[in-house]
């Protein structure tokens with residue numbers, strides 16, 4: 260039987276508990292889930308690609324069928340090269356839908372790669388890496404929304420948190 264491999268793509272700058280929730284649920288459905296950290300040369304992140312990968316690897320270590328990779332270029336080319344048939348995307352709210360639908364239709368048209376959408380848990384529907392960074396930058400408490408290794412990394416990047 261063919262292995263059902265899915266990719267969970269994103270910037271993951273940094274990974275949040277919202278991402279991890281979707282990845283964990285997807286890992287129960289697919290034989291293998293590859294987390295692809297997409298390199299965007301026109302966007303400089305807070306964390307380097309290597310730092311993001313290391314934090315993700317630590318966070319998904321308990322999940323036996325999840326691995327982490329990075330890619331620069333079109334997601335559909337990555338999928339074809341690695342024999343991945345499905346892209347997994349978490350949908351937080353209707354506001355995500357327009358753009359995600361457009362990308363999924365484009366990816367289907369480009370290389371016939373399907374996209375499966377998973378509804379995020381309501382606890383994380385307002386969560387984004389950008390908001391986490393902004394809150395952490397100004398000393399807000401983000402401990403409910405990121406894994407402990409990310410919390411530590413934000414702390415050393417921005418100074419004391421949780422004030």
Ligand code: PNS
Pocket residue numbers: 268269270271297332333334335361362363365366
């Ligand atoms: O975490 P993000 O930044 O919302 O993820 C967006 C991402 C990286 C998944 C998306 O921009 C993407 O797929 N980039 C790869 C380049 C590509 O294939 N672009 C065409 C999309 S139709």
